[in-house]
Amino acid sequence: MKKSPLATTQFKNVTSFQDLVNTPFQGNINALCWKRTLIGDFSEIANKLICTGTLATVSIEELLTLQLSEQGKLARETLLHDMKLLEAYGAAPILNVIENYERDEDLPWFPTDVYSFHVDRSPIATDTFLCTYYGAASDILPNNQAAQKILVPEIRTALKKLYQGEEGTGFEAFLNEYFFDLHYQAKPNAQPINLEVGNLWRLAVDHPESKVLPCVHRAPKEKAGERRLLLIC
Known part of the structure; x- marks a missing residue:
């Protein structure tokens, strides 16, 4: 895994699912990785x-009805096992096959789609779990290498013009309502960390009980002609 100089202080590897779900986020740690090398042909399932x-x-x-080779069956066993682990933990895993996500083209200077660096928010205590089994994998960004876009002066000025009002509680509510406050941009010389294929990650979410900063992440640009197979919850 490619590491930035700050990766070791914010992202931590674990060796089992139990460690992944039971290790608390604390201090600067807001992302945990169960690093794995998976067996099987996940491309067969994706395609x-x-x-x-x-x-x-x-x-x-749908997974169970697929006619697969022996390597495809091994991959399917892993998918089913991961989903059962997460369901037993109390999560609601979703398996997606992705050609591409929808792009936000309403404001070209401030897209709010998942290709933009962003954090997840929830009104209740929760975490984000994700694993890319095939295709391009997501990136995360150390928080001190990320700038919240609404605090960038020229972007904030443009947002105030869009809001057509002065700063205050109404403006802050506007930023929240349209998810502008969830999005970030990489600082100069920032080094995003790729989550790589096969690893199961747990990322911190912005919620009222959180003791750490939420993890900044983004979806990757898909490779031409290649689907992604992604588990997320």
Whole structure:
């Protein structure tokens, strides 16, 4: 895994699922990685799944109906096992096959889609889990290498013009309502960390009980002609 100089202070590797879910976020640590080398042919599953649009959610039943090679079956066993682990923990895993995500083109100077560095927010205590089994993997960014976009002077000025009002509680509510406050940009010389294929990650979320900063992350640009197979919850 490519590391930035700050990676060791913010991101931590664990060796099991139990460690992944039981290790607390504390101090600067807001991302945990169960680093794995998976066996099986996940590309076979990604390419055999039906995806009539740009993204499809895959059910367990659909997985079980696929006619697969022996390597494809090994990959399917891993997918089913990971989903069962997360469900037993109390999470609600979703398996997606992705051609690409929808782009936010309303404000070209401030897109709020998942390709932009962002944090997740929840009104209740929770974490984000994700694993890329095939295709391009997501990136995370150390918080001190990220700048919240709404605090960048020229962006804030443009947002005030869009809001058509003065700064205050109304403006802050506007930033929250349209998710502007969730998005970040990389500082000069920032070094995003790729999550790599096969690793199961747990990322800190912005919620009222959190004791750490939320983890800044983004979806990758897909490789031409290659789907992604992603588990997320």
